[in-house]
Amino acid sequence: MAEQYLRTVRLFADGREVFSAREKTGEAPGALRIRFQVQQMDASKPNVCSVIVTNPAPSSVKTFMQERKKISLSVGYQNHDQVVFKGEIIQTRSGREDITDTYMHVIARSMDRARNYATVNQALAAGHTYRDRIDVAVKAMREYGMEVGHIADLGNKKFPRNYIAFGMAKDLLREVCEGAGASWSIQNNVFQVVKNDQALPNSRVVLNSNTGLIGRPVQTIQGVEGRALLNPMLKPGGLVEINEKSVEQATINPAYRGEQYNSMIQRIAADGVYKLYVVEHIGDTRGLEFYTDFIGIANGDPISKALASRGISDAEGA
Numbered sequence: 001m002a003e004q005y006l007r008t009v010r011l012f013a014d015g016r017e018v019f020s021a022r023e024k025t026g027e028a029p030g031a032l033r034i035r036f037q038v039q040q041m042d043a044s045k046p047n048v049c050s051v052i053v054t055n056p057a058p059s060s061v062k063t064f065m066q067e068r069k070k071i072s073l074s075v076g077y078q079n080h081d082q083v084v085f086k087g088e089i090i091q092t093r094s095g096r097e098d099i100t101d102t103y104m105h106v107i108a109r110s111m112d113r114a115r116n117y118a119t120v121n122q123a124l125a126a127g128h129t130y131r132d133r134i135d136v137a138v139k140a141m142r143e144y145g146m147e148v149g150h151i152a153d154l155g156n157k158k159f160p161r162n163y164i165a166f167g168m169a170k171d172l173l174r175e176v177c178e179g180a181g182a183s184w185s186i187q188n189n190v191f192q193v194v195k196n197d198q199a200l201p202n203s204r205v206v207l208n209s210n211t212g213l214i215g216r217p218v219q220t221i222q223g224v225e226g227r228a229l230l231n232p233m234l235k236p237g238g239l240v241e242i243n244e245k246s247v248e249q250a251t252i253n254p255a256y257r258g259e260q261y262n263s264m265i266q267r268i269a270a271d272g273v274y275k276l277y278v279v280e281h282i283g284d285t286r287g288l289e290f291y292t293d294f295i296g297i298a299n300g301d302p303i304s305k306a307l308a309s310r311g312i313s314d315a316e317g318a
Contacts, residue, residue, distance in 0.1 A: 003077065003078070004077050004212050004229045004230075004231075005023075005077060005078075006022070006023040006024065006077055006078045007021070007022075007023045007075075007076075007077060007230075007283070007285055007290055008020075008021070008022045008023070008074075008075065008076050008077060008078060008079070008080075008081040009021045009022075009034045009036065009073070009074070009075050009081075009283060009285050010073070010074045010075075010081060011034065011051060011053070011071065011072075011073055011074075011106075012071060012072045012073075012074070013063050013064055013069055013070070013071050014069060014070050014071075015070070015072075018060050018063055018064075019032065019034060019053050019056065019060065020032075021033070021034050021285040023285075032053070032054065032055060032056075032285070033053070033054035033055070033284070033285055033286045034051065034052070034053050034054075034283075034284075034285045035051070035052040035054075035283065035284045035285075035287070035289075036049065036050065036051045036052070036073060036075070036281070036282070036283050036284075037049070037050045037280070037281070037282050037283075038050075038073065038084050038085045038280065038281040038282075039280050040084075040187060040235070040236050040278070040279045040280070040281075041185070041236055041277060041278050041279075041310070041311070041312055042183055042185050042194065042236035042237050042276070042277045042278075042312060043183070043185055043236075043310075043311050043312045044115060044170060044173070044174070044184060044185060044186075045115075045311055046087070046109040046110050046111060046112040046115060046186070047085065047087065047109070047110040047186070047187065047188075048107070048108070048109055048110075049071075049073060049085040049087060049106075049107070049108045049109075049110075050105070050106070050107050050108075051073060051105070051106045051108075052103055052104070052105045052106075053103065053104045053106075054097065054101055054102070054103050055101055055102055055103075056094075056102070056103075056104045060104075061092075061094050061104045064089060064092045064104065064106050065092050066089065067089055067090065067091070067092075068088045068089060068090075069088065069089045070086070070087075070088055070145075071085075071086075071087065071088070071089055071106065071108055072085060072086045072087075072188075073085040075230060075232060075281065075283060076230075076232060081232070082232035082233070083188055083232070084188070084232050084281050085108070085110065085188060086110060086188040086189040087108040087109050087110035087111065087112075087188075087189065088108055088109065088110075088112075088113070089106055089107070089108050090107055090108060090109055090112075091105075091106075091107045092104065092105070092106050092107075093105050110186055110187070110188065110189060111141075111144065111145075111146050111186040111189050113144045114141040114142075114143075114144035114145070114146045114169075114186065115141075115170050115186065116170075117144070118137070118140040118141040118143065118144060118168070118169035118170070119140060119167065119168060119169060120136050120137055120139075120140050120165045120166065120167065120168075120169050120172055121165070121166050122136050122164075122165045123162060123163070123164050123165070124136070124159075124162065124163040124164075124165065125162055126159065126160055126161050126162055127158050127159070127160075128158065128159055128163060129154070129155075129156065129157060129158055129159070130154040130155065130157065130176050130179065130180045131151070131154055133163070133165065133172060133175075133176045134151060134154070134173070134176055134193065136165045136169075136172065137165075137169040137170075137172045137173045137176075138169075138191060140169045141169050141191065145189065146186060146189060146190075146191055147189055147190045147191065148190070148191050149187070149190040149191060149192045150192045150193070150194070150200055150201065151191075151192070151193045152182055152193050152194055152195045152198060153195075154176070154180040154182060154193070154195075155180065177193070180195075181195060181196045181197070182194060182195045182196060183196065183237075183312075185236060185237070187235060187236060187237075192237060194237040196302070196303075197300050199237060199238060199239045199275050199299060200235065200237045200238045200239075203235065203237070203238030203239050204238070204239040204240070204241055204273070205231065205233050205234055205238065205239070205240050205241070206240075206241045207226070207228055207231075207240055207241065207242050208242070208243065208246065211228075212228040212229035212231055213226065213227075213228050213242065213246070214226075214227045214228055214229065214291065215227065216246055216247065216248045217242055217246065217247045217248065218247070218248045218250070219247055219248065219249050219250040219265060219266065219267075219268055220250060220265070220266065220306070221250075221261065221264040221265055221266065221304060221305070221306040222266070222278075222295050222304055222306040222307050223266045223274070223277065223295045223296050223297040223304055223306075223307060224242070224247055224266065224268065224269075224274055224295070224296050224297075224298075225293070225294070225295050226240075226242065226293070226294055226296075227291050227292070227293050227294075228291065228292050228294070229290065229291065229292070230281055230282075230283055230290045230291055230292050231292045232281070232292075234276060234279050234292050234294055235276065235279060236276055236277060236278070236279050237275070237276065238275075238276050239273055239274065239275060239276070239299060240273075240274050240276055240294065240296055241271075241272050241273050241274075242272050242274065243272050244268050244269065244270060244271075244272050247268050249268065250265045252265070264304065264305055264306065266297055266298065266301070266304050267298050267301065268298070269298035269299065271299075273298070273299045274296030274297060274298055274299060275296055275297055275298075275299045275300075276294055276295070276296045277295055277296065277297060277303065277307055277312055278293075278294060278295040278307070278310070278312075279292060279293070279294050280292070280293045280294070295307065
């Protein structure tokens with residue numbers, strides 16, 4: 001990744017760049033201020049993006065007033081920005097922050113219609129596989145504009161009987177993932193299936209003080225929680241490598257009733273490799289924030305109960 005200075009934020013509507021804020025060496029920040037928050041999880045729930053643009057041109061605001069318009073947000077440094085969100089607008093509002101400044105606030109979700117409305121109605125002959133069932137669901141969801149990315153090898157198990165796929169595509173995916181030990185999600189409009197004990201291929205990011213790690217990650221009941229300078233390469237289902245000595249050990253509860261809490265504390269990986277389940281990008285082109293927060297579990301370990309309560313599970317699809 002490029003050196004992490006000179007921030008770049010670009011907001012697109014229907015593939016056309018409408019707003020951009022780029023820092024340049026020796027120049028003060030421009031008048032345009034863009035604040036954003038992108039929430040991503042290794043779960044079937046749609047990812048969410050919130051963007052606030054200060055002092056936008058009225059003509060540009062009109063571009064975002066159409067519900068379900070496709071938008072994308074690209075962030076990074078210098079000329080090396082990457083897309084961290086693709087989705088559709090669900091609300092746009094505008095107003096005044098104070099007597100001098102106006103704002104536009106856009107809220108968007110990623111492929112929620114594919115998840116919530118895609119239906120299947122197809123028969124599969126005896127001898128079909130988990131992948132065949134996945135393909136039935138994917139075919140229905142692609143009608144809503146979804147793209148297809150990594151689909152893990154779910155094994156060569158062949159079912160001895162015919163199967164009727166009927167109902168919601170998301171329910172079929174949940175059934176398949178429960179049986180195959182995997183999770184499915186849609187990241188930036190791209191469908192992916194990742195085995196519970198595996199990660200996305202070629203996804204490992206090494207984090208330390210030289211590559212943007214901020215402070216010391218903390219061991220918690222959710223997993224290992226940390227913060228880095230904004231890094232679009234950190235993605236749900238991917239891997240992050242952090243030296244085990246850099247992780248702050250959790251404090252146990254010494255009370256008798258604290259044993260249950262203590263048993264939920266996730267382990268610090270001896271090899272320092274964690275699978276990411278929650279990634280949140282936060283930025284402000286004229287403020288201090290330009291971070292990526294993340295929660296990871298030691299690679300190969302089952303999901304924590306605390307993360308499961310957030311809608312993430314080893315049998316994803318709810």
